[in-house]
Amino acid sequence: MLPPGPAEPPAIQSARWLLRPISFMESCRRRFGEAFSVRFLGFRTPMVMVSDPAAIRELYTERRHGLPPGRGVALLPVVGPRSVLLLEGPEHLARRKLMLPPFHGERMRAYEGTVRDVVERDVAGWPRGEPFAVHPRMQAVTLEIIVRAVFGVTDPVRGERLRALLRGLLDATASFGLQFGFMLARRLGAPDPLEKLRRQRAQIDELLLPEIRERRAQGGGEDILSLLLAARFEDGEPMADQEVCDQLVTLLVAGHETTATALAWTLELLVHHPAALERLDDGSDGPYLKAVISESLRLRPVVPLAGRRLTSELRVDGHVLPAGTDVTPAIWLTHTRADVYPEPFAFRPERWLDGAPSPGYAWVPFGGGVRRCLGAAFAEMEMRVALAATLAAVRLQAAEAAPERVARRNVTFSPARGTRLVAWEA
């Protein structure tokens, strides 16, 4: 017996999730408590959402659970079949082992200069004294950082073409029409709306494969692509060229929009909390900035769901969920639990300073276990350096008094109006 959930038809539940995800989840929490079952269009079985940190720990520490439903179908044409996001079991673990060292926390210092440089150039072009949306600026910044730090493409012509192709692919994956078309096509057996994505991805491979061959011949290099080419699986074999393409596009898809959105939310929260902003005004990159980032990822988790399909039963809130059930932490609900976070809806970076209890599985913006975000250390470095560089260059104010609503954009929760603010010379 799965936990109870809303009785509305899947089409209505999907629409509520797509249009007002927070009020949908909050109303489920009020009506059904810690765990509830929702039904989305295009999925044959319900999905159980949980928010208790103990249940999340159990879910994430069992390595054998499978991928959540839907991930494969929607992402396959974009990231490709060898992507670390899509593989499971021993094949997935082998990729994690090979790809984790390049993303290790201490290595991230190598990319700080690139991040600072990209951000400083972009901020120099922001309007002064008039409102603008900063989310698109942050998308441009995180795309450029990935092209330089991850792909390491230095040839200007190839770099320009790559940027244009990647932008096209990202725009196509973010489109609401595509997502809705995809849900409908699954239900009605309509023509495949993903064909365009496959063509876009093929063009990217045509550009990347020669780059990879040249790079193998040269050796060296500090960017993530060079490190992946130098890395070996346990049997001593390198990653095949086509697979390297899959992993690069994976890193782009997983790391670009997420980090841009997290930066936009952090700026949104800061401009609506002038005391916190003032503490950071000198662009200092210290413990308070880290606390601001932790609090922002808590209060505005960018990725709302990071689930698994159970391979063995899971006990949650008095229910025994059988193998085969789809279960996901409702990250927003976990992050706003009053028993872990006093005044859970208040933005209080101080809660992360000295003596703060470690929240364990009550803070899961990057998921957990063997599928925990591979780029978490990269993302945190990127946010820290980008925020420090921005605040050193400009003074910021909210363009509007009301805080922005949480809107669902592709797989993320993002600021509905794109974080509108006003910048002044510092």
Ligand code: HEM
């Ligand atoms: C603030 C920014 C980011 C957030 C909030 C975020 C969040 C997440 C989440 C929730 C997952 C799923 C984890 C799970 O299922 O347990 C994930 C997976 C992943 N992320 Fe991130 N991410 C961010 C930035 C990045 C960056 C910058 C990169 C790479 C450059 C990256 C690469 C990946 C990859 C490769 C996976 C798949 C891991 C696997 O399946 O083994 N992410 N991320």
